[in-house]
Amino acid sequence: MQINPKHSTWLDIDLGAIQHNTARLRDRCRAEVMAVVKAGGYGHGAAPAARAAQRGGAAWIGTARLEEGLELRRQGVEGAVLILGFTPAERVAEALEARLSLTVWSLDQLEAAGAAASATGLTAAVHVKVDSGMNRIGLLPNGAVEFVRRATETAGVTCQGVYTHFACADAADRRPTEKQQAAFSGVVEALQAAGLRPEWVHAANSAGALAYPEARWDMVRSGVGIYGMHPSDDVRLPDEFESALQWKSRLTQVKVVARGQGVSYGHRYVTRGEERLGTVAVGYADGFRRVDGNIVIVGGRRVPVVGRVCMDQCLVQLDSVPAAQVGDEVVLLGRQGEEQITAEAIGERWGTINYEVTCGITERVVRLYR
Numbered sequence: 292m293q294i295n296p297k298h299s300t301w302l303d304i305d306l307g308a309i310q311h312n313t314a315r316l317r318d319r320c321r322a323e324v325m326a327v328v329k330a331g332g333y334g335h336g337a338a339p340a341a342r343a344a345q346r347g348g349a350a351w352i353g354t355a356r357l358e359e360g361l362e363l364r365r366q367g368v369e370g371a372v373l374i375l376g377f378t379p380a381e382r383v384a385e386a387l388e389a390r391l392s393l394t395v396w397s398l399d400q401l402e403a404a405g406a407a408a409s410a411t412g413l414t415a416a417v418h419v420k421v422d423s424g425m426n427r428i429g430l431l432p433n434g435a436v437e438f439v440r441r442a443t444e445t446a447g448v449t450c451q452g453v454y455t456h457f458a459c460a461d462a463a464d465r466r467p468t469e470k471q472q473a474a475f476s477g478v479v480e481a482l483q484a485a486g487l488r489p490e491w492v493h494a495a496n497s498a499g500a501l502a503y504p505e506a507r508w509d510m511v512r513s514g515v516g517i518y519g520m521h522p523s524d525d526v527r528l529p530d531e532f533e534s535a536l537q538w539k540s541r542l543t544q545v546k547v548v549a550r551g552q553g554v555s556y557g558h559r560y561v562t563r564g565e566e567r568l569g570t571v572a573v574g575y576a577d578g579f580r581r582v583d584g585n586i587v588i589v590g591g592r593r594v595p596v597v598g599r600v601c602m603d604q605c606l607v608q609l610d611s612v613p614a615a616q617v618g619d620e621v622v623l624l625g626r627q628g629e630e631q632i633t634a635e636a637i638g639e640r641w642g643t644i645n646y647e648v649t650c651g652i653t654e655r656v657v658r659l660y661r
């Protein structure tokens with residue numbers, strides 16, 4: 292059994308899988324890929340994930356925020372980067388200096404981009420966000436052509452792209468996405484007719500890229516897919532995709548506890564007989580949620596977490612693995628022997644989605660890269 296003696300809990304991240312998944316998605320879609328590495332690359336580490344995706348052929352990197360884009364540059368990530376969210380006007384110049392492209396959807400933002408361009412002597416590269424039905428950010432389709440025209444006429448601003456985002460591409464009901472796709476197609480056609488179509492037209496997230504070939508345009512924006520996680524139960528990754536992340540810890544103590552003893556805070560679990568219990572060096576401050584019903588793998592078997600999950604530790608019931616001893620690897624997410632626990636399964640247990648499981652793994656969990 293492989294253990295890592297240096298850390299209490301760690302992520303074992305396979306950058307080759309991210310590279311592979313990016314290349315597979317690019318081939319399958321016959322479109323360029325924007326690797327979405329916001330939120331620390333969905334827990335995988337933004338800069339290493341970005342570089343791995345670039346090795347797999349990603350043409351663009353996407354972040355949610357300016358700070359994330361700046362951090363990528365500090366870490367030496369080169370190439371095209373788009374900030375997918377809001378950038379405060381006061382900080383647009385920083386974005387230009389770091390060669391980060393901006394998402395814009397209002398005249399105020401366009402003005403701020405022009406002002407920062409003239410103040411710095413740099414060009415503000417923007418992608419115009421069209422709200423085709425998500426109702427989150429973006430301008431409505433009927434104002435898009437005029438807005439793109441304004442963008443192209445604003446001194447110091449270059450309009451690199453126009454894009455939208457789907458609300459329901461991962462759902463079985465195709466109608467909302469078809470409606471959004473039709474609205475966005477109308478915008479692209481009108482831009483084309485006006486001679487204003489920018490170089491990059493993009494719409495699909497991972498689910499959209501897989502389930503709606505007509506929405507692939509010039510590029511697909513993929514987060515969950517490049518990490519090898521399924522967009523949803525209804526839209527699953529093809530078999531050729533590989534999961535990139537495993538979350539591990541180790542047993543720090545193994546003991547036999549007498550019958551009728553309360554375990555962990557609040558004594559919510561009381562031993563039913565003489566029980567072998569193990570202490571695991573992971574807790575809710577690592578992102579391992581304080582809920583009942585957690586399961587981990589020890590000695591190739593699934594074992595239950597018992598009692599309350601503490602901030603840095605939790606306890607497991609080891610009666611089914613009598614050979615388990617201090618130092619043994621504990622798999623929270625990933626594979627050991629014949630057993631596997633997926634981010635999707637944990638999401639189901641926690642009443643959430645796989646995205647939130649990996650994004651919620653906190654910074655103090657050491658990331659080890661393969």
Ligand SMILES: Cc1ncc(COP(=O)(O)O)c(C=O)c1O
Binds near residue numbers: 327497
């Ligand atoms: C605008 C935008 N594009 C693309 C993505 C990537 O989505 P997914 O991880 O489902 O591929 C996201 C993430 O939520 C997003 O906000």
